[in-house]
Every structure is written in C-alpha cells, then in structure tokens.
Amino acid sequence: QEPDVYKAQFCGGALIHPYWVATAAHCVDGSLAADLQVSVGLTDLKAAGLTRINVLEIVMHPRYLAATSENDIALLLLAQPVTSLEPVEIIDDPALVQTGATTVGMGWGREYSGQPVFPSLLRHVELPVVDQELANSWLNGEVTVNMLAAGSETYDTCQGDSGGPLVNYHGEIVGVNS
DSSP states (O other): SSSSSSHHOOOOOOEEEEEEEEEOOOHHTOOOGGOEEEEOOOOOOOTOOOOOOOEEEEOOOOOBTTTTBTOEEEEEEEOOOOOSOOOEEEOOOOGGGGGGGGEEEEEEEOOEEEEEEEOSBBBEEEEEEEHHHHHHHHHTTTTTTOOOOOSSSSOOOOOTTTTEEOOOOOOOEEEEOO
C-alpha cells in the first residue's frame, strides 16, 4: 500500500507473458496476491507517472524449499495484460547456457553488500555462467543441479536484486536472481 514506488519496490521480475511475471519464490513466500502490485517497464523508480497492476494469483514452484533456495521461482498472474511491452523469451534448452557464456543480471539492489541506500535507477552487471563445482567452491556446496550459477568470486548481483531477470544477449531469460 506504499504510494511511493521507490519505497514500495522489494523484488524484481520478468514479464514472460502479457499476464505473467516470473520472480523469485522467496520474494513472495508468505504474501497474499491481494497485497501485491507490479509495475512494468520501468528503469527509474522515482520517475513520474508509474502505474501498478494488481496481482490476482501467486503460483510458487511446488517444490520450493526456503531453507536451501531450491526451486526458488514463482509466477504472478496480473489482473490485466501488459500490451505496451514484449515479454522476454525463456530459454528452455540448457545447451544455450554453457559455462562461460555471458549473461546480464538486473535489479535495484545495492552496489555493495551492506550499503545503506538502494539506487532508484535500474542497474545491470555482466555475469559469466559458471559450472556447479566452481560455484559450490565459493558457496559451500549450496548450488544444486536445479540451479544456474552466474557470477564470480568477486562480483555478483546483490541484496535487493532478487527476482530480477538473468538474461543472455538475445534478451532471453535464463533465470531469476536468487
């Protein structure tokens, strides 16, 4: 119910169909659809005239596990279709996301861990896809076969980027930030 979009924003998402937004399950875990709204196509949370669309339903992955972030994905059904933007395509062929491929993570997260202020402008970072074994060496074995790892030992997305898309250079979504 926060009228200020900058203050209301807490997770990103990706429009995958005129009626559906993909986001991280942990972003909506415990939420009621009636309490959520989505703004689409924005790059500046402080811009004038931003509109919000009510969420009718939250569909969480049936095997989402909060403790491990396994299957950390959810879909939001919008009350009205988004006709002003083209939905992103979803990559459904793992061969298209090979280790070393460059992806781009987006969101309004902190630039540095512990930073007290979140940006109002959408940020992005190029992230290489890394194999599970390497990711697990950085993350104490927390990456499972159901996860895609992108980043490096020194840079990644940050707090506040959750739910935002991870895309390839063709604009196809390869995952959501967790």
